[in-house]
Amino acid sequence: MQNSEAMALSAALLAVAGDLTQRINDGVVARGFTDIRPAHGFAFARLAPDGATVTDLAAHLGVTKQAASQLVDEIVRKGYAERRPHPGDARARLVVLTERGWACTRAAEAAAAEVVERWAELLGEGEVRALREGLTRIAPYGPIRPAW
Numbered sequence: 001m002q003n004s005e006a007m008a009l010s011a012a013l014l015a016v017a018g019d020l021t022q023r024i025n026d027g028v029v030a031r032g033f034t035d036i037r038p039a040h041g042f043a044f045a046r047l048a049p050d051g052a053t054v055t056d057l058a059a060h061l062g063v064t065k066q067a068a069s070q071l072v073d074e075i076v077r078k079g080y081a082e083r084r085p086h087p088g089d090a091r092a093r094l095v096v097l098t099e100r101g102w103a104c105t106r107a108a109e110a111a112a113a114e115v116v117e118r119w120a121e122l123l124g125e126g127e128v129r130a131l132r133e134g135l136t137r138i139a140p141y142g143p144i145r146p147a148w
Contacts, residue, residue, distance in 0.1 A: 027111020051096035
């Protein structure tokens with residue numbers, strides 16, 4: 001692959017990622033979660049399975065522990081998450097989504113599904129499936145983090 005082709009592919013992937021992030025955020029806001037911004041969604045993606053410590057979240061987001069702590073303070077204050085005792089470490093606190101956080105996560109999933117549905121209308125379901133499979137082979141485990 002020529003350098004110019006590699007740059008064109010890189011630019012297209014970055015543009016799609018930015019557009020997807022914005023469309024998901026717009027969908028979340030349209031569903032009533034008006035106090036959320038994309039950075040919150042990237043945090044929710046890490047918190048969703050079983051919660052995380054601030055240190056885990058900082059590593060996931062690629063930010064300092066202080067920045068992650070400020071983000072956690074904000075989403076706790078807004079009712080999207082809560083701090084609980086960590087079951088395996090008495091010194092640590094586990095940050096978990098509240099029902100409001102889960103509802104916002106479901107809104108993001110619905111918005112993402114709408115975007116992918118539009119892609120399927122444009123490219124066809126087979127191409128979208130092939131795209132997902134190819135991208136999953138390239139980056140199988142994420143993390144899903146913003147490109148600060």
